[in-house]
Amino acid sequence: MPFVGLAQFFDRDVPGLAAGPDDADLVQIFRCPFAHGPHLERRYHLRWRQAAETERAERFLATPPEVPMLRWEHELPEPCVLHPEEVDTYPWAEDDTLPASLIALIDTWDDAQAAEHGCDAPSYQGDLSIPPGWRVGGFPSWASTGPTAVDCASCATPMRLLLTAGGCEMDAGSHSWVPLEDRGPSLRGKASIRGGVSVSQPTRLRFGRDLDLHVFTCPANPGHPPQWVLA
Template identity: 75%
Template sequence: MTRTTPARPVAVEALFPELAAYRGRTTRLHPRPGRPGCRDSHVGGPLLWPSDEPWPFCDEPHQSETEGYAPQEIRAARAAGVWPRSRPWREAAGPEADEPTPFVGLAQFFARDVPGLAAGPGGADLVQLFRCPRTHGPRLERRYLLKWRSAARTERGGRFLAVPPEPPLVRWEHELPEPCVLHPEEVDSYPWAEDDTLPPALIARIDAWDDAQIEEGGRHAPSYQGALSIPPGWRVGGFPSWASTGPMDITCECCGEPMRLLLTAGGDEMDADSHSWMPWEDRDPALQGMDSIRRGQSVAMPTRLRFGRDRDLHVFICRADPGHPPRWVLS
C-alpha cells in the first residue's frame, strides 16, 4: 500500500512567497510493521550481510547495568500485546556481560527503493545503520555505525547471514526495532525557522504568524515548524529539525567541509503539533484531526525505537567525500 501525505493545512508559499527559493525535497519512509526481506529497504528487518563477513561489535567500555530485557522475550511480548519483564543484568547476561557487544541492525536503504538517497563512497547505493544497545560514559552516550555497500556486488555474493549475533540483554525495550516495510514518498519541505536558517525578517514574519495562529485557534492550531516545514518520522534528505538543540553548523571533522543530511530517524511518526502529516491511508475519513488516525501504535510509533529523549537522530555525511566519518546529531 502507498502512503499519501495530505496537503498542508495552509499553502505555505502563499503566506510566505520568499520560501519558494528555499523549497527542498525529502523522502518520507513511512515505516509500518511487516515482514521485509534482506533484499528490501526496511527498518528492523534482516540485513543484506555476507555470511563470511564479521558482524560489527562495540568493544568500548559500557556503563554497568542492573536490569535489562532479553531480545527474544521482547519479541514474544510484542506478539502477545504485553510488556516484557526485565531481568537482573548479571544473572541473565552471565559472565560475558562486560565483553564486546554486538551492534543492533536498525535499518537498511537501497537507492533503487528510496528517492533522494545520497550516494556513498565509490558510488555505494546501499546503506546500513547500526546502534550499540548499551550506553557509554557518565552522559550515557550512544554509539552508531554506518555501513556502505554496492548493492549489486553484495547481492552477487549469494550467501547471507540468516541470524546475526545479538546481546543476551538490552538496556531498554526500545533498543530492539520492530521489523517494518517502507512506503517511500517524496514531499516538499522547508528549513527550520530559527537563528540564521532563513533571513531574519522572514523568520520574524513566521514567528508573528505562529503567534497569531495560537491566539485565534489555540495551542493545536497549525504552526510553521509543526505543520508546514518538516515532516516527522523517518525520512531521507531534506532539512534537519532542530527542536531540542537549535540550529547547528555541521562540518566534517576530517576536511572541515559542510556536511549534508543523509537521513533522519525519528521515534514518533506524529505528535499533537505534527499530526496533520499522517497519511490519508492511516485515517478514518469520517473523523477529523487526531481522532481520525487509526491503528494506534503501529502508525504512531511503528518501529518501537527511540532516540535520546524522544528526539530525532540526524545522520550527516561529508559533501566532499562521503567516505569521511559521518556525524550523529540528536535534536
C-alpha cells in the same frame, strides 16, 4: 556484542539519497544494543556498500547474530518494510536558517493562526516545514537544541543531512503529516491520532530522550566519517 541493524536504503528505491564513496548505492545504519559511559551514550555505525556485490555475496550468515536480553523494549527495532513517499520540506525557521525578514513573516503567521484556532492551531515548524519520524535528506529539525553548524571534521565542509531517525512518526504538534487513514477527520491535535503506539511508533525505537537522530555525511568526500547529532 553485534551491532543491531536500524535501517538500509537502496539508491534505486530512494530518490535523492546522498551519494556514497566509490559509487556505493546501498547505505546501512547500525547501533550498539547497549548504552556506554556515565552519560549512557549510544554508538552508531554507517556502512556503505555496492548493492550488486552484496546481492551476489556467496557468504551469508546462516543464523543472524542474536542480541542478548535487553533492559528496555525500545532497544530492539520492530522489523518494518519501507514504502518511501516523496514530500516537500522547508528549513527550520530559527536564528540564521532563513533570512530574518522571512522568519518574521512566519512568526506573524503563526501568531495569527494561534489567535484564530487556539491550542490546535497549525504552525510552520510543526505542520509545514519538516515532518516527524524517519526521513531521508531534507532539513534537520532543531526543536530541542536550536540550530547547530555541522561541519566535516576532516575537511571543514558543511555536511549534508543523510538521514533522520525518530521514535514517533506522528504527534500532536504535527497534525498535517498524519496519514489520513490514521486520524479522525473531524478532530485535530493528539485527539485525532488513531491506532495507538503501534501506529505512531512503528519501529519501537527511541533516540535519547525522545529526540531525533540526524546522520550527516560530507558532500565533498562521502568517505569521510559521518556525524551523529541528537536534536
